[in-house]
Amino acid sequence: xxxxxxxxxxxxxPSCREVKVPAxxxxxxxxxxxxxxINLGTPDATDYWSMRRYxxxxxxxxxxxxxxxxxWWPILNLIILTTRPKASGEAYDAIWNxxxxxxxxxxxxxxxxxxxxxxxxxxxxxxxxxxxxxxxAMRYGNPAIKGKLESxxxxxxxxxxxxxxxxxxxxxxxxxxxxxxxxxxxxxxxQPAIRTLPPYHDDPVYIEALCKSLEEGIARLDxxxxxxxxxxxxxxxxYLLKGDPYHCQCHKTARLMRERLGWDENRLRITFQSxxxxxxxxxxxxxxxxEALARDGVKRMAVITPGFSADCVETLEExxxxxxxxxxxxxxxxxALIPCLNDSEDGMRVIKTIVDRELQGWI
Numbered sequence: 001x002x003x004x005x006x007x008x009x010x011x012x013x014p015s016c017r018e019v020k021v022p023a024x025x026x027x028x029x030x031x032x033x034x035x036x037x038i039n040l041g042t043p044d045a046t047d048y049w050s051m052r053r054y055x056x057x058x059x060x061x062x063x064x065x066x067x068x069x070x071x072w073w074p075i076l077n078l079i080i081l082t083t084r085p086k087a088s089g090e091a092y093d094a095i096w097n098x099x100x101x102x103x104x105x106x107x108x109x110x111x112x113x114x115x116x117x118x119x120x121x122x123x124x125x126x127x128x129x130x131x132x133x134x135x136x137a138m139r140y141g142n143p144a145i146k147g148k149l150e151s152x153x154x155x156x157x158x159x160x161x162x163x164x165x166x167x168x169x170x171x172x173x174x175x176x177x178x179x180x181x182x183x184x185x186x187x188x189x190x191q192p193a194i195r196t197l198p199p200y201h202d203d204p205v206y207i208e209a210l211c212k213s214l215e216e217g218i219a220r221l222d223x224x225x226x227x228x229x230x231x232x233x234x235x236x237x238x239y240l241l242k243g244d245p246y247h248c249q250c251h252k253t254a255r256l257m258r259e260r261l262g263w264d265e266n267r268l269r270i271t272f273q274s275x276x277x278x279x280x281x282x283x284x285x286x287x288x289x290x291e292a293l294a295r296d297g298v299k300r301m302a303v304i305t306p307g308f309s310a311d312c313v314e315t316l317e318e319x320x321x322x323x324x325x326x327x328x329x330x331x332x333x334x335x336a337l338i339p340c341l342n343d344s345e346d347g348m349r350v351i352k353t354i355v356d357r358e359l360q361g362w363i
Contacts, residue, residue, distance in 0.1 A: 041140030
């Protein structure tokens with residue numbers, strides 16, 4: 001049959017090679033690989049309305065609060081969002097990066113992306129390697145995941161690795177970050193190929209980096225801690241009972257750290273922080289443990305937060321400030337927070353290792 005190359009037999013429409021593209025239409029770019037680092041989120045400022053916008057997006061997420069929307073809407077909008085923004089704003093203000101006018105989490109995540117981009121850049125001597133485009137986004141607040149995915153596509157990334165920086169998997173962290181990306185993909189005519197970063201709670205490089213950071217952190221102190229807490233972000237106990245693996249993965253991380261350090265459970269204890277509301281959360285609670293240990297005569301304590309890839313309000317304000325005060329008010333004398341891996345050399349080695357592994361076959 002003549003003309004079958006130029007006409008679609010089903011629709012009788014011109015084939016692609018006959019379609020005239022407007023002269024001002026931007027060229028289609030292809031062939032790049034994208035890596036999108038994702039963290040939890042940050043408000044744009046510490047004032048009431050900035051905090052309210054951020055908290056509303058965060059606390060309305062059904063992955064975070066698994067309560068009927070009919071029940072939760074009036075509680076959130078009529079009670080929590082009228083009172084909590086002020087207190088949360090004060091917490092953020094206590095640790096705010098004044099120089100850049102942003103939260104430490106935004107500062108650190110940007111640095112992690114910049115350092116990873118430099119590490120993955122093509123060698124100066126050229127070569128035929130695939131160009132890798134690295135960027136970063138926040139699940140809540142700015143920069144938003146949707147906009148970053150769109151800019152990656154515009155830059156020619158037809159393959160993108162979503163990399164939520166959560167060592168332990170939780171539906172309320174890693175799953176919701178991926179959900180947000182998939183939500184944006186659902187509206188794309190031409191989607192990129194997507195991979196998602198798995199949890200790395202037991203990766204040897206991650207465990208080694210944590211232990212090295214802890215040893216070096218203790219060496220910098222002017223005291224020897226009697227007890228060290230490995231404090232992870234908490235979750236409602238009901239999430240565990242529904243099948244969330246987070247609790248088990250936190251315990252495995254702590255166990256592997258003890259084995260590497262040669263410590264027992266009395267030396268390195270696992271706790272869970274940041275509980276919210278009246279529901280029972282994963283125990284033991286960090287603040288209650290800090291209080292009890294101080295009352296039992298422990299005078300020197302350090303806390304490491306292995307579940308956080310970057311220092312944020314939960315580490316710098318809640319642990320270092322709030323729990324430090326609890327410890328001293330109940331008889332403790334020396335208290336220290338061991339920094340997260342952040343954008344340190346060891347921290348970047350972890351990120352580079354897990355990203356390299358997931359990019360195999362693409363680069």
